[in-house]
Amino acid sequence: MAMAASSLADWLRSLPDDALADLLRARRDLATPPPANSDVLATRAGTAGSVARACENLDNAALAVLETLLVAGADETPVSVERLARLLPVVPSNALDRLRSLALAWGPDEAVCVPAAAREVFGPFPGGLGASSAELAGLDPDVVAARLADVGEDEQALLSTLSSGSPLGRTRDAATDVPLDEAVTPVQKLLARGLLLRRDAQTVELPREVGLALRGGLVVDRAALTEPELPVEHHEQSRVDAAAAGEAMEFLRHAETLLRTWSHQPPPVLKSGGLGVRELRRLARDLDVDERRATLLVELVVGAGLVASDESTSPEWVPTMLTDSWLSTPPSGRWLTLAHAWLDLPRMPGLAGGRDARDKVVVPLSEELRRPLAPAMRRRVLSTLADLPGGAGVAVDDLVALLAWRAPRKGGRARDTAVRDTMSEATALGVVALGALTTAGSALLDGDQHGAAAAMADALPEPVDHVLVQADLTVVAPGPLEPDLARMIEAVADVESAGHATMYRVGETSVRRALDSGRTADELHELFRTRSRTPVPQSLSYLIDDVARRHGRLRGGVASSFLRCDDEVLLTEVMSTPAATELELRRIAPTVVVSPFPLAEVLDTLRAAGFAPAAEGPDGRILDLRPSGRRIPARSRPSRRTEPSRVGPLGADQLTAVVAHVRAGDKAARSRKGSMVRLPAGGGADTSATMALLSAAARDQREVWIGFVDSHGTATQRVLTPVRVGAGMLETSTGERYPLHRITSAALVEE
The missing domain is CATH 1.10.10 (Arc Repressor Mutant, subunit A)
Incomplete structure (x- = not known):
């Protein structure tokens, strides 16, 4: 019968190098800094904090086995697998091997042990069972x-x-x-x-x-050991992608509206940081969305660097210079920017609206929403969907139950809420649709940004080059318009309803807005004549001509500003209004008046008084004086690789080095040392005895035991074969170099 390892350290020493490397890869905290030997590694692996972190990656079955071992007292006395089997309906396949691979259990089947700290991690009642009577x-x-x-x-x-x-x-x-x-x-x-x-x-x-x-x-019933089924509803992948594209277009439209709104009316930054409840509600009302979606939009435009605080004495949330390039990017590129920002966002927008520890409302963009592990949770959810066949949709409740079983100790109390929020946000962005991962979402998860943008571009409907003008002065866009056509229609019409087919309405105000921007009546007639698949109603032509006839009869310039009008009667009418006094208008010719006020203010005041003036440039052409919106410089986003929350796994070379470090420490610990020579503290005084010992060992090719302090101040030991001693360095047969001033003691290894 095999005997149990006397301790975890002995069991670690008996592991093959590849198994030890797998342990260090799975439990990253054990390798930093590299443990001096297996005894140090065992001590780290047996601490309550490290055991708790390792348990976060266990499924319900493995946790049940570990708790059952605690019930059987394996933290004090080795327990046989036969005893374990009597306490479980069935010993789950590979569960015990999984525990051994994480050093949460060790020893042969006849004598399995677990760390004493596991009882501290699981509390006084493992398995929900009380103390023995x-x-x-x-x-x-x-x-x-x-x-x-x-x-x-x-x-x-x-x-x-x-x-x-x-x-x-x-x-x-x-x-x-x-x-x-x-x-x-x-x-x-x-x-x-x-x-x-x-x-x-x-x-x-x-x-x-x-x-x-x-x-x-x-200790547990069979149901607790069985992974719950994940029922799926199969859809054609093309249908999933098409549904996602519709959601993505709607999300992009809302994001564009937000950026344009904040360009002209940036909301203030709260003193404590974040966006105020009043501003959030106003935004939700303007976009005609609920506050949860408005919060997600706000978090993503800031997370993508499209909006930032201007950090002035009265800070405001202002679009950055990246906004203009983003707005000019094709829809698939705009989607990729927001989707990528969401996937790596170290925040949880879904927590907004709740209460913090001081019972205050948690607002968007506040520090309370920061969760460094949020990206890992999103990837976990999407990876689960990616493991399903293409087009397989799942119900959110079933997904929550599955992920809770697979890692019941990961994510804490907010785990289930985080899964639901992830699915909701992914659906809003078009990463998920009909409960299934989209083609673009799959590429995004794999890090293929080009493929993700291409997949979304394929899913999005082709831009249309025409509109449908109706008799009630509405204009229907039967799909996403070509960028140039969209800009022209938005200049002359207001959005009345949006969706897969957008409806615009043309009115006097919208026509005047188009004329203010420099377009002429003939250009507007040509736009509708050439781009409408339906006959242009006569009422629309009359409206354009009527507004154009009155538009621009008053012309303004800079004097600070001036007004000129060929119709002296109209100019006299202007001078008789209260607006003339307010603007301090002064007539300098029968057809010209000037004002000390800026031209934009003069025109706005006259329009409010019922007139329809237009701005005029030096060449006499109409100017558009509307502000293009505020912009501030964009800030660089931190690299994912430098974020503390995203420390990557150890590479193969690092693992090899750490394993070699542990093995070298074990060899040093079990080596028999001869008479020891200690270097004086501080490296001063006479070191001739140590130099002589190391030089003799190099000449005779003898192994030497040394104690030294590394660059982190950690004392450790090594057994090595010197090949050269000089110039302040000790060189070994394996090519390693040790500064002599860091060596604290040395001794020949006795054979």
Whole structure:
């Protein structure tokens, strides 16, 4: 029969190098800094914090095996797999091997051990079972079962409650001992029978033996060891991609509207950081979306670097110079910018609207939404979908249950909420549709940005080059318009409703806006004549001509500003209004007046008074004086590789070096040292004895044990073969170099 390793350190020393490398790869914290030897590695692996981190990557079955080993006392005495099998309906395939690969269990099947710290991690009641009863521990399970058969229904109900949840119960009936023939309440009767333990005057505990008996001798049932099924609904991948494209177009439209709105009216930054509730509600109302979607939009435009705080004395959220290039990018490129920002966003927008520890509302862009592990959660959700066949859609509740089973200790209390938020956000962005991962989303997850943009471009409907003008002065775009056509239509019409088909409405204000921007009536007539697949209604032509006839009869320039008009009667009418006094208009010729106010302000005031002036350039052409919006310089985004939350796995060369470091420390620890020579503290004084020892070892090709302090100040030991000593360095047969001033002691290794 194989014997158990005497300790975790001994078991680690017995592992092949590739198995030790796999352990260090899976438990990254064990390798930083490199452990001096297996004893140090075992100490790290046995700490409560490291055990807890390792357990985050275990599924429910492996955790159940680990908890069952604790119930069996494997943290104190080795437990056989045969004993383990008696406490489980079935020992899950590979679960014990998984625990061994993470150093959460070690030893042969006849004697399996677990770290003592595991009991601290799982709490005082592993498996939901209480402490062992001294009275019941030595009894046969059949005897315990016979005692349980004698209890009444009230007592049985109480026992069932304690066995299915916490084994502790609070009651006043535990205050005093009562003989069985005098017991009245279920608690008193069970205490008298020895089927409950009294912890204090108000607390009772269900003994482990009773809990196991009520569970049929098993720590967990079979359902807890079986991964829940993930029902899927199959769709054509093309249908999934098309549905996602529609969502992506809508999201992009909202993002564009947000950027244009904030270009002209940037919202203030709260003193504590973030975006105020009032501004969020105003934005949601302007976009006609709910506050959750508005929050996601705000977080992503900031996360993508399209918006930032201007950091002035009264800071505001202002679009950056990246906005203009983003707006001119094709839809697939705009989508990629936002989708990539979402995937790596170290924040959880879904938490906005909740309450913080001070019972204050958590607002968008605030520090309370920062969650460094959020990108890992998103990738975990999307990777689960990526493992399914193409076009396989899942229900969110089923996905939540599956991920909870696969890693019940990962993500904390917000785990299930994070999964739901991830699916909701991914659907809004078009990364997921109909519960399935899209082609673009799959490429995005794989890091293929070009492929993701190309896939989204293929899914998006082809831009259309025409509109449908209707008799009620509405213009229907039967799909996404070509960029130039979209700009022209938006200049002369207002969006009335958006979606797969966008409806615009032409009115006097919108026509005047187009004329203000420099377009002429003839150009507007030509636009509708050439781009409308339906006949242009006469009412639209009349509207354009009527507005154009009145538009621009007053012309403004800079004097600071001037107004000129060939119609002296109209100019006289202007001078008789209160606006003339407000603008300090002064007539310098029968057809010309000037004002000390800026031209834009003069024109706005006259328009408010009912006139329709237009701005004029030096060449007499109409000018568009509307501001293009504020912009601030874009800030560089931190590289993912430099973010502390995204420390990558150890590379193959690093793992090889750490394993060699551990093996060298083990070799040094077990080597027999001869008489030792110690260097004086600080490296001063006479070092001739040490130099002579190392030189002799190099000449005779003898192994030497040295103690040294590395660049991190960590003391360690090595066994090596010197080949050269000089110039302040010790060179070894393996090519390593050790500064002599860091060597603290040396001794020949005895053969």
